[in-house]
Amino acid sequence: MAARYIISIIILQSLLVFTSCTPSKKITYFQNAQDSDLRQVLATIEAPIQKNDILNIVVSSLSPEEDVKYNRIDNTTKGYLVNNDGTIQLPKLGNVMAEGLTKKQLTEKITSIILEKKELLNPIVEIRQLNFEVTVLGEVTNPSVITVPSEKISLVKALGLAGDITIYGKRDNILLIREEEGKRITRHLDINSADFLNSEYYYLKPNDVVYVEPGKAKIATISRSKELLPYIFSGISVLILVLDRVIK
Secondary structure (H helix, E strand, C coil): HHHHHHHHHHHHHHHHHCCCCCCCHCCCEEEECCCCCCHHHHHCCCCCCCCCEEEEEEEEECCEEEEEEECCCCCCCCCCECCCCEEEEEECCCCCCCCCCCCHHHHHHHHHHHHHHHHCCCCCCEEECCCCCEEECCCECCCCEEEECCCCCCCHHHHCHHHHCCCCCCCCEEEEEEEEECCEEEECCCCCCCHHHHHCEEECCCCCEHHHHEEEHHHHHHHHHHHHHHHHHHHHHHHHHHHHHHHH
């Protein structure tokens, strides 16, 4: 009985090793990367505000009693929605155009409007995006929608949070889907290449979708496994019967 069990395990392990062999070159990130200064990647361009973004905006100054006029009192509602016309509605200030501006530009715009009213001394405007999410799908361990509280995430980190690309995923042809200015754009990225470290797509933007396509190896493995499994199990059954007679 023990001999039958051991031989069955050996056969199955051999099958798994055979079907999962993948050249290491295909799964190595940033091949031939050299030590270098990557300031151009770190200085990323801030994504512009879009319709349906949700912004948390807080105004403060040296006059706390006046600050309340510029802040939402209702604590049950979090954030300001960017409406279909591209505006947000702020207490005291009314409708302010936000679409197409970066957070820095909107901060400067709101600050300028407040200063014109001459009611607050040294106003400070803080803006955070509450709905910064990216989606990672396809040949990763845990396909998921990732919330980004820090408002900054690289493609590599997003893949890591999704459990990394499986051994079958295409690392040299990752699809990035992004919406900008009402248009949907697609880019195919190669993270096997060291050049990706300098790519403008190294960092993701809100609502980006990353899709990792399965490689030919997985498709071939699945097809091959479906074809071979009946024969393998038949062979194992015959081997067990033979062992049964020999042992007896």
